[in-house]
Amino acid sequence: MGVASPQGWARFAWQSDYGQFYLVDCGDVAFEAPVEITPQMEQTGVATPKAGLVVYTQGCLQQHIQIAIYASEPEGSPVEPLSGRPWTRVSTATASFPSRAFGLSSPSFPHPLPAGPLFVLDAERVNVRIEWMEHPEGRDDSVPVEPDVIAVTLWPA
Template identity: 55%
Template sequence: MTLRSLATFAWQADYGQFYLIDPEDTAFLPPTEITAEMEMRRLQALPCGLVIYTEGCLQQHIRIAIHDAEPDHPQQDPISGEPWTQVETSDARFPSRRFAITSPSMPDALPGGPFFFLDTDSYRVRVSWKEFQGSRDDSVPVEPDVIELTLWPS
């Protein structure tokens, strides 16, 4: 198993969601109705991409790791050592063999990227969330939530 790509982004998930989209999918539309399963799993696979739902924090660190085969999956965040608050796995398709991160306020990928290039169009994606548990006070700074996305060919 080889790690092909690794990146971390400081992100602001407006409307509690962000997207992994195939930049050549001009018909991309995020779901407007959120089902009970989507709320429970906190993700939704689309024909070309994936919607990830976040908890109450506006700030996230999004980590993306792309592997050439399924890696070992740690039971906790490897940086903080704290357990993941939720873990889900889904299939995702990116026919152009690349994807970008977008959001409701910016649904189209930026022309210059960043783009993630893939070896094939079908991947498994393991999404691991480490989120603050408890009530938040907007007047007090909090650590961003961590959402780790691990991808490998399916």
């Protein structure tokens, strides 16, 4: 069996205000992230509302977010591929995207732009692996910093 190839992927420079970003189902015009962040959400770094996905970040405002979509579960790697640095945490979840499509969003812009970026899925329910490569030292976001990396990998549940 060979190495799985993504059906699609993209990497974005992102600014996660309020320490979170969203994968919003394209059919959910009333998406709302949880207001209360529970200890479990803090620990796992993820929340799964009725539709969509919420990913929590650490203190840094700057991230590189990678979205990758596969037909089946790909093998994970213990390190972030571009830097070779180990992931600082990994979580898994199952999420629902009834429209089988989603866009990226954040608290200051609660709905994705209608012209994208949009991602199309093969299934309504997907497994998700979220991997973070966070820099543990304190940082001052008023000066240029090396961004955290967050990889979000999705495949049919």
